[in-house]
Amino acid sequence: MPAVKEIQNPVVRLTELVATTTHVPVWLAALRRNALARFSQTGFPTTDDEDWRFTPVTALKALPFVIATPDFDRADAAIQHSPFASIEGPRLVFVDGQFSRELSQVTNLPDGVRVQPISEALRQDNSALQSHIERLPDRNASPFLPLNTALFSDGAHIEIPAGCELPAPVRVLFLTTSPHAGAFAALRNVIVAGANSRVTIIEQYVDASGAAYWNNVQTTLVAGEGAIVEHIRFQEEGRHAFHTGSLHLVLARDCRVKHHSFALGARLSRQDIRARLDGEGLDCVLNGLYLTDGDRLADHHMIVEHLRPHCTSHEYFNGLLDDRSRGVFHGRIHVHPGADKTDAKQTNKNILLSKDATVDTKPQLEIYADDVRCTHGATIGQIDAASVFYLRARGLGEEDARRMLLHAFAGEIVERIDYAPVREEIDSLIWERLERNPHIAATA
Amino acid sequence: MSLLEITDLHARVEDKVILRGIHLTIQPGEVHAIMGPNGSGKSTLGHILAGRDGYEITRGTVRFNGVDLLELAPEERVRSGLFLAFQYPVEIPGVNTAYFLRAAVNEIRKHRGQPELDAVQFLTFTREKMKMLGLPEDFLKRSVNEGFSGGEKKRAEIVQMAVIEPTLAVLDETDSGLDIDALRIVANGVNKLKRPDNAQLLITHYQRLLNYIVPDVVHVLHDGRIIKSGGKELALELEAKGYDWLIKPQLQTA
Numbered sequence: 001m002p003a004v005k006e007i008q009n010p011v012v013r014l015t016e017l018v019a020t021t022t023h024v025p026v027w028l029a030a031l032r033r034n035a036l037a038r039f040s041q042t043g044f045p046t047t048d049d050e051d052w053r054f055t056p057v058t059a060l061k062a063l064p065f066v067i068a069t070p071d072f073d074r075a076d077a078a079i080q081h082s083p084f085a086s087i088e089g090p091r092l093v094f095v096d097g098q099f100s101r102e103l104s105q106v107t108n109l110p111d112g113v114r115v116q117p118i119s120e121a122l123r124q125d126n127s128a129l130q131s132h133i134e135r136l137p138d139r140n141a142s143p144f145l146p147l148n149t150a151l152f153s154d155g156a157h158i159e160i161p162a163g164c165e166l167p168a169p170v171r172v173l174f175l176t177t178s179p180h181a182g183a184f185a186a187l188r189n190v191i192v193a194g195a196n197s198r199v200t201i202i203e204q205y206v207d208a209s210g211a212a213y214w215n216n217v218q219t220t221l222v223a224g225e226g227a228i229v230e231h232i233r234f235q236e237e238g239r240h241a242f243h244t245g246s247l248h249l250v251l252a253r254d255c256r257v258k259h260h261s262f263a264l265g266a267r268l269s270r271q272d273i274r275a276r277l278d279g280e281g282l283d284c285v286l287n288g289l290y291l292t293d294g295d296r297l298a299d300h301h302m303i304v305e306h307l308r309p310h311c312t313s314h315e316y317f318n319g320l321l322d323d324r325s326r327g328v329f330h331g332r333i334h335v336h337p338g339a340d341k342t343d344a345k346q347t348n349k350n351i352l353l354s355k356d357a358t359v360d361t362k363p364q365l366e367i368y369a370d371d372v373r374c375t376h377g378a379t380i381g382q383i384d385a386a387s388v389f390y391l392r393a394r395g396l397g398e399e400d401a402r403r404m405l406l407h408a409f410a411g412e413i414v415e416r417i418d419y420a421p422v423r424e425e426i427d428s429l430i431w432e433r434l435e436r437n438p439h440i441a442a443t444a
Numbered sequence: 445m446s447l448l449e450i451t452d453l454h455a456r457v458e459d460k461v462i463l464r465g466i467h468l469t470i471q472p473g474e475v476h477a478i479m480g481p482n483g484s485g486k487s488t489l490g491h492i493l494a495g496r497d498g499y500e501i502t503r504g505t506v507r508f509n510g511v512d513l514l515e516l517a518p519e520e521r522v523r524s525g526l527f528l529a530f531q532y533p534v535e536i537p538g539v540n541t542a543y544f545l546r547a548a549v550n551e552i553r554k555h556r557g558q559p560e561l562d563a564v565q566f567l568t569f570t571r572e573k574m575k576m577l578g579l580p581e582d583f584l585k586r587s588v589n590e591g592f593s594g595g596e597k598k599r600a601e602i603v604q605m606a607v608i609e610p611t612l613a614v615l616d617e618t619d620s621g622l623d624i625d626a627l628r629i630v631a632n633g634v635n636k637l638k639r640p641d642n643a644q645l646l647i648t649h650y651q652r653l654l655n656y657i658v659p660d661v662v663h664v665l666h667d668g669r670i671i672k673s674g675g676k677e678l679a680l681e682l683e684a685k686g687y688d689w690l691i692k693p694q695l696q697t698a
Contacts, residue, residue, distance in 0.1 A: 385497070390534040390588075392518040393494050393527075394548040394604060395555075401519075404547075408538025408587075415538075 010061040011043045017067055017151060017184060023123045027130055035149035042143045054328045054360040055270055055299045060242050063214060067153075068096035068176065068183035071208075072103070075175045078208035079103060082173065083234065083429060087202075087421050089168030090115045096178050097153040097185030112161035115170055118188055121157040129157065132190045132220050136248060140303055142272040144244045148218040152188035155217075158201065162194035162224065169200035169232075169419055174217075176209045176241070183213040191231070195224035195252075200419045201231045207238030207265065217245035223255040225279065230418050231259045234426070237266035239294065246272040253279030253308075260417055261288035261317075262426065263298040264433075273302035277311045277339075288317040289413040291433060292325035292357075299328035306339040306369070315346040318413050320406060321357035322439055332364040333376070339369040346376040351383060351409055353439050402440045407431055445510050447472050447612055447643050448526075453504035454668075455492055462488045464668035466504070470612065470643050477646040477654055477679065480665035481687050486647045487531060489665070490616040494528035495521050508612070523555035527610035529601040531617040535589040541600075542584035545570065549607050573606040577633045594621040602633045613637070614645045619653035631656030651683035666691055 015036055024032070044061050045052035075095040079085065092115060093103035099117035106115045114121070121129055136145060156172040174187060193199050205215060215237065223229050237243045243266040251257055263269050275284055290298035304313050319327040329348045350359040363376040383405050391401035410430045417423035434440065446469050453466040462485045470476055480486050492499050493506065495518035506513040508526055516524065536544075550560040561569060567584070574583055577599045589597050598618055605613050615634065619627055634644065634657055646657060654662070654676065662678040663670045664687070672678065672690055682690075 384534075386534050387536050389496055389518060390530065390536070391539075391544065391548070393496075393522055393530075394544070395519050395522045395551040395608070396544075396548055397519050397551070398517070400547070400551075404539055404544065405536070408536065411538045 010065070011040055013065050014147065014184070015040055015150070017065060023119065025122055028122065028133070031134060032150045035146040038146040039143065039150060042146070045143050051301060051330065054326070055268070055297060057268070060214065060268065063182035063212060063242075065182045065184045066180055068178040068180075068185045068213060070095035070098050070100070071177040072100060074177045074208050075100065075103060078175055078177070078206060079173065082204070082206045083236070083425055084171060084202055084204065084422060087169060087171065089171060091171045091173065092117065092156050093173045093175065094154055094187065095175050096183065097187060099154050110164055110166070113164060113166065114157060114159040116157050117154050118157040118190060119154045128192070129190060132192065132222060133188070136218070136220065137274065140274065142244065142246045142270075144216050145218055145246050148186045148188060148216050148246070151186040152218070153186060155188040156191070157189075158191045160193045160197040160199045163196050164194065165198040166200070169202050169422070171202040171204065174205045174215065176207055176211075176213050176215065176238070178213060179209050179211050181212045183209070183211060185213070185215050187215060187217045189217070189219040191219065191221045193223045193227040193229045196226040197224065198228040201229070202234065202422060203231065204234045205237050205243065205265070207236070207241055210238055210240065212240040212242070212267070213238070214242040214244070217243070218248075219245070220248045220250070221257070221259075222250045223252060223257050225252045225254055227252070227255045227257075229255070229257045231257070232417065232419070232422055233259070233261045233271075234264070235262060235266065235269055235271075236264045237269065239265065239267060239296065241266045243269040245270070246274070249273070249275040249284065251275065251277050251279060251282050251284060253281060255279070255282045257283070258285040258287065258416070258418065260413075261286070261300065263288070263290040263300070266296065266298070268297045270299040270301065273300065275302070275304045275313065276307065277305060277313060278307045280308045281310045283311070284313045285416065286313070286315040287413055287416045289410055290317070290319045290327055291410070291430070292319070292327060293322040295324055297326040297328065301328075301330040303332045303334060304344065306333070306335045306342045306344065309338065309340045309342070311339065312343045314344070316413060316416070317348045318409055319348070319350040319359060320353065320410060321350060321359060322353040322437065324354070324356040326357070327359040329359070329361040329363075329378070331362070331376070332366065333374060335367045335369045335372055335374065337368045340371050342369060342372040342374065344372070344374045348378040349409070350380045351406065352380065353437070399440050403434050406434055406440065446470065446507075447509060448645075449507045451505045453492075453506060454502040455488065455499050456502060457488075457499055462668055463492070466668070466670060468663065468670065470645060472611070472643055473640045474661065475638070475644045475646065475657065475659045476661045476663065477648060477659040478663045478665050479648055479651070479679065479682060481691075482649065484665045485668045486665050487616055490528055490614050490647050493521075493526060493614055494518060519551070522608065522610070523552050525611035527605055527608055527613045529605055529613065529615045529618050531620065533589045533597040533601055535587075535592075537587050537590050539588045541586055541588050542566070544588055545584070545604060545607065552608055570603070570607050573603045576606070576636065577603050578629050579603060595623065595626040598622055598630055599626070599633070602630055606633065606637055611642045612645065613642070614647065616647045617649065618646070619648055619650065627653065628656060651679045654679045664690055
């Protein structure tokens with residue numbers, strides 16, 4: 001019975017979902033058709049793909065896909081208790097992929113600043129937005145990117161005009177409330193920081209459902225000449241949830257961009273980062289922390305492309321893995337011909353809190369330019385025994401000593417956040433997690 | 445009661461026997477020096493007293509204030525008054541010195557039934573000790589030992605000793621890697637911490653330190669045993685003649 005077989009095919013089941021965006025411009029409708037065809041063709045990645053070797057998506061494919069349906073009352077309560085709730089500033093809230101005007105806060109913005117749902121932006125004639133959506137790179141992209149293009153329901157559109165400095169951070173909050181397994185949301189964010197503008201953006205994923213839902217995200221961040229942008233991605237999905245995300249950074253001359261990726265939740269999370277350093281003298285920091293336990297898996301896969309001379313890129317990723325959880329890191333620095341005087345550095349450090357936890361790490365350098373300084377390194381190990389002894393020899397109990405060292409390990413990443421209220425909140429949040437962890441003292 | 449009483453201590457690391465019967469008694473108010481060539485077991489003795497893992501005690505006892513020291517965890521040893529100044533202090537990136545040291549001092553004070561120090565009291569108390577040892581103001585703001593020069597690390601150890609106020613301080617090669625000025629500062633700091641109710645055990649390869657911290661008793665350690673003990677003049681004799689004159693007769697009688 002071929003018909004039944006086809007319905008069971010996860011790609012077909014997914015492509016039968018209809019994007020819920022009501023106003024789709026003609027160009028987007030065409031783009032979606034192509035993207036859908038493309039996803040139908042490539043389908044889900046398998047562990048035969050080099051880029052997905054350690055990240056099986058079998059459980060994801062088995063979900064009964066449905067379009068997520070929001071429960072706004074539940075969302076309201078969850079927002080009050082979510083991290084960064086006390087931080088003042090413009091706020092966009094999406095519940096199960098749908099914008100909530102009631103829960104959002106976007107008044108009193110300076111002239112020319114746009115903080116709006118992308119569904120609204122698409123109703124306006126915006127050729128710049130169109131090009132940011134259309135011109136995503138095909139090469140090396142996640143297979144879930146075309147799926148996102150085909151089905152995205154909403155997301156944030158943020159535009160900071162040239163020279164504008166926004167004092168308060170823009171917070172974009174994605175909540176999931178749908179109690180149905182397989183609830184699927186595709187989210188698209190486009191952030192454009194004009195020349196010499198300055199902005200901090202918090203992109204946050206919170207669970208209020210407890211279900212095995214799937215968020216598939218694409219964020220494009222375009223930084224103009226001399227722009228200073230801090231982008232904090234705080235992923236704290238539920239422990240049954242799946243999260244696949246791509247971040248594309250398009251960076252112009254002399255900009256300073258810091259991206260922080262905190263992967264604290266989800267049963268499986270995968271973050272693809274693609275950075276194009278396409279202007280001279282810019283500085284890009286990719287900074288990340290993953291904490292996993294149980295059967296969870298956190299995967300970061302990034303490619304940093306140096307296209308012009310005199311650019312600096314630093315990638316720092318630390319992982320703390322407990323139980324049978326898994327961490328995956330893939331980082332490639334690609335220095336193109338002509339990108340002379342590149343200064344690139346990449347580190348991935350992992351601490352295993354259990355003998356069943358595993359990490360697969362693959363740092364790579366590809367250099368086709370002259371006079372560059374590139375370093376990379378990866379470590380996997382336990383808490384340093386000499387440091388534990390030193391702290392104990394000063395009077396701290398073994399558990400306190402170990403916790404202090406783990407906190408410091410996470411702190412190496414946290415302290416790179418410039419925006420102090422977020423830095424402090426993440427720091428105490430991680431400390432609370434370590435306090436709750438029963439395995440700190442057990443793994444001598 | 446003696447402060448420290450080591451009786452017939454034997455220890456090994458895996459299959460390698462390092463200590464072969466140490467006897468050592470220290471009374472309150474005394475300064476002892478243990479000297480010996482490289483590989484004699486000096487630092488092992490310090491590590492064992494502080495409770496470092498990896499040593500197997502095969503025979504003997506160590507009593508500290510009458511308590512079986514070897515039964516105590518490292519943190520219990522320092523809380524009850526035995527402090528080790530490390531030969532190679534560990535660098536701990538990301539752990540703020542003030543935060544760590546205040547937590548440590550308060551653990552120890554709790555154990556002694558003393559009130560904990562708040563941040564202001566701790567700073568006042570510690571700054572005074574830092575001044576005495578010539579450590580820069582930013583010492584407390586930095587990560588533990590990170591980026592410190594060799595001399596700064598050793599001075600930082602003595603600052604920690606000063607705020608912890610041990611009854612027995614074991615100084616493991618505190619003089620190594622110090623120039624003469626730094627040595628004088630460190631020795632001066634150690635001397636100022638001396639009281640009738642506490643004691644110091646200096647582990648050193650060279651006599652140089654003993655020009656500044658004058659010991660009551662000098663012991664020579666060789667091949668895991670104390671082969672000679674004497675007054676401070678023994679150190680000068682070692683400086684003049686080296687270790688060979690003591691070691692050679694040992695080999696002949698062995």
